[in-house]
Amino acid sequence: MKCPLLIKLCILGLITICQPFIASSLTIMTYNIRRLGDDPVEHQWENRRQLVFDQILNEKPAAIGFQEVVVGQQLEDLKNGLPQYNAIGDTGRKAFATGWFQKGVVSLEKAKNESNPLFYDPEQVTLVSYETFGINPTGRFLNASLPRVCTRATFIDKQNNKQFIVYNTHLSSSGAWGLKDGTELIRLKQMKMIIKNTKKNLPCTTPVIIMGDLNTRFEGSMKKKFTKAGFINTKEKALVQKGPEATRTGWNDEQLKVIDHILIKGDVNILEHTVLESPVGHYPSDHRPVCVTINIQ
Numbered sequence: 043m044k045c046p047l048l049i050k051l052c053i054l055g056l057i058t059i060c061q062p063f064i065a066s067s068l069t070i071m072t073y074n075i076r077r078l079g080d081d082p083v084e085h086q087w088e089n090r091r092q093l094v095f096d097q098i099l100n101e102k103p104a105a106i107g108f109q110e111v112v113v114g115q116q117l118e119d120l121k122n123g124l125p126q127y128n129a130i131g132d133t134g135r136k137a138f139a140t141g142w143f144q145k146g147v148v149s150l151e152k153a154k155n156e157s158n159p160l161f162y163d164p165e166q167v168t169l170v171s172y173e174t175f176g177i178n179p180t181g182r183f184l185n186a187s188l189p190r191v192c193t194r195a196t197f198i199d200k201q202n203n204k205q206f207i208v209y210n211t212h213l214s215s216s217g218a219w220g221l222k223d224g225t226e227l228i229r230l231k232q233m234k235m236i237i238k239n240t241k242k243n244l245p246c247t248t249p250v251i252i253m254g255d256l257n258t259r260f261e262g263s264m265k266k267k268f269t270k271a272g273f274i275n276t277k278e279k280a281l282v283q284k285g286p287e288a289t290r291t292g293w294n295d296e297q298l299k300v301i302d303h304i305l306i307k308g309d310v311n312i313l314e315h316t317v318l319e320s321p322v323g324h325y326p327s328d329h330r331p332v333c334v335t336i337n338i339q
Contacts, residue, residue: 066201067313067337068166071103072210072253072302074290074329077154078116085293085325087116093326095123097318101333104166105197107210109255109329113155120161127161131174131193131210138176139189147187158193158210158254170196170205175239177211179231186214186228192236192254204249204338206308209236211254229258230267237271240307249308249338255290255329257301273305276334277315285317290329302332309339 075094078087098106106127111117113134121129134155136148147153162169172195178186192211199206213229233256240250252273258264260275268275277283289302306312314335320326 066199067335068104068199068201069101069333069335070208070251070253070304071098071101071106071331071333072109072255072304073098073106073331074109074212074255074302074327075111075116075120076327076329077110077156078112079154082293085328087119090324090326091119091123093321093324097326097331098124101318101331102163103333104163104199105195105208106161107193107208107253108159108161109156109210109212111157111159113157117157117159120159124161126163126165128164128169129159129161130169130172130195131159132157133174133191135189135191138178138191140176140178140180141185143185144178144187144189148189153188156212158191158212160193160195160208160210162195162197166200167197168200170198172196177213177232177235179228179235188214190214190232192239194239199338202338206249206251206310206338207240209240209250209252209254211236211252211256213255213257215257226258226263229256230263233264233267237267240271247308249306249310251304251306253304253332255302259300260303260305268305272307274307276304276306276312276336280312280315280334282314283316284314285319286330287317288330289317289332291320291325292328293325297328302329304332304334306334306336311337311339313337 134157136155139145139148174193177190194209196207288298290299316333318331
């Protein structure tokens with residue numbers, strides 16, 4: 043009699059441990075796809091866009107946050123290449139330029155009108171609301187040369203009817219064309235603006251995801267600011283971690299950096315964190331896509 047009881051207890055224990063994997067789950071992706079521009083021929087957008095589409099379609103994420111998507115041809119290519127997804131947040135950064143200097147810089151031909159759109163699969167989630175807003179702090183030592191934006195969307199997971207919020211952004215880099223586009227202080231101020239926005243949306247119990255190319259490692263002052271606001275790095279808490287560490291490669295794996303992140307606040311099981319490898323001998327982008335699979339409680 044003891045043996046069947048022991049077996050039942052073991053089965054119950056396994057069910058408890060595996061429950062997060064048995065429950066409904068969603069995959070969320072962030073991907074800096076490298077803007078359409080004057081890269082060497084082999085790295086030009088038209089020669090690598092199908093590789094981008096293939097990576098995404100293979101993972102089947104419920105929501106994708108893109109960075110460096112140029113409004114116009116590149117954005118339309120994404121929509122055509124991912125027809126099962128709906129796109130929101132396609133307003134370019136030029137609309138959010140502040141001050142004479144930023145407005146002057148974005149008027150230059152070289153300054154592409156990049157956007158941070160969110161694509162979502164209507165079979166997996168329902169869109170409730172969305173907005174795109176500027177994150178451009180002003181003041182002494184706080185003016186970046188290029189405007190930055192963030193796209194926010196509220197979704198409902200169709201599997202369990204749970205609501206969650208996603209923020210997709212691209213913080214200032216360390217420099218652009220010899221200009222000082224951004225510093226760590228500017229990035230911290232930009233993140234402060236996003237965190238402030240999270241506090242005005244829905245009940246405080248609603249899970250919130252902040253993701254994108256943050257142009258910095260998750261450490262130091264940046265980590266302290268997120269931690270204080272209740273966010274965790276999904277890579278640090280995921281039950282399973284896959285893929286290489288670096289998320290930015292350049293075109294030759296000689297510019298390896300960990301600057302693309304997915305952060306979460308709320309009652310969420312983080313099942314898996316994956317940095318996707320590029321196909322052998324090919325670079326879909328100079329960044330690698332980052333995915334997390336989650337279960338919203």
